Amino acid sequence: MFQDKKVIIFDMDGTLIDSVGIWNVVDRELITRLGGEALDEMSIQQKRDELLRSFSHTQDAYLEYCDFLAHTYNAPFSKEEIRSMRYAIAQHYLKNVIDFKPDAHTLLHYLKERGYQLVIASTTSQNNLNIYIHENNAMRQKVNFEKIFSLILGREMVSKIKPHPEVHHFIMQKLDVTPQECLVIEDSLVGLEAARNAGIDVIAMFDTYAKHEEAELKKRSIGYFEDFRTLLLHVQKEHGTTI
Template identity: 45%
Template sequence: MFEQKKLICFDLDGTLIDSVGVWNQVDAALIEQLSVKKVDLFQIQAERDQSLKHYKTYADPYLQYCAYLKEKYEMLLSPEQIKQQRYEISHYFLDQVIDLKPTVAEFLYALKQQGFILALTTTTSINNVNRYRKNNVKINQKMNIDELFSLVLTREDVENIKPHPEMYLKAMQHFELNRSECLIFEDSLIGVEAAVNAGIDVVAVYDQYSQHELEQIKQKAQFYVEDYAQLLSDF
């Protein structure tokens, strides 16, 4: 898995941090505040994933997602206002609830000690990443993002979000490496597809919120692990 690799790229939500379910809670709270309609948490996730994939070529896919929510759930606010309220609701979850997945910090520091270059490659916003950097006590007690990652790319750094390969190609080119020298860790089908589209080997990491697409993920990824404890023994 790691032989001849120099750069290891990590997705964030669902891969390093246990956050996908939290975003379901954020969207549920948003809908509850702005609509009389109720929705299932897994339905929210499916709608969000489908919407972001559909609008991946737009300048702001998340604004389009909020426009979708406005129409579907008959919200009175504008898409811009809905997006702002969603972000405000998320602050508590980003700062107080979200945590690293088990043994993530130990695994990342082991990789760093072995001389691998680490990159954070996420379609979340730079604002969210900065909240994790500055405000999230759970994460900062275990690891320092800037100490571990030599490069951080967020959705603002690319024109095309996953499953487009732009983010991974940009990381590879930044360090002037070729595909065979890179390895990607992802949890979702969209993320795995981005790695496949980039022509780079990908390790799929289990996340309960990707259970519905697990068989497709396993078929497309070169490697699959249930958790990072499986890999720590290699170091």
């Protein structure tokens, strides 16, 4: 899987970090503040994923998502104000709760030591990524982002979010590599589609909140792994090494 690869591209939310459930909690609180009923978190996630996919061609899909919330709950706020409310609710979780998935940081160090260029390509905002990089102490103790990653790209870096392949085209141009020299590690179908639309092979990682996509992820990826420890053991085997 890693043979002849030079660049390994990681999604962030749901892949490297346990965060999808946190965003469900955030949106549940936001909807309640807007006067909506306290929906179950899976319903919130599925609706958010559906909307973000439909808004992926827009300049700011998350802003359009907030506009949807404004109209749905007849909120007396602009979409910009609702987005600010959403981020205000999220601050505690971003700084103090979210962390790397078990063994994700170990895999990152292993790949870096063996000469791969590592990239984050996320649909989360650059502001959120900066919180992880500079203010989340649990994550900072495990990974020096500036040293480990060649590029860290939030959604503002491109005009179209996943499943559009723009972010991957940007990475390949920036690092002067071909699709065959890249490998993407993702947890969701929308991320898998973005990579495949760019002609890049995909490894899929299990995430509790993408369980409903598991069969399709297994079918359309070159490998599916339950956790990072299992993936690390596979990479070690490919390289003939052990930790």
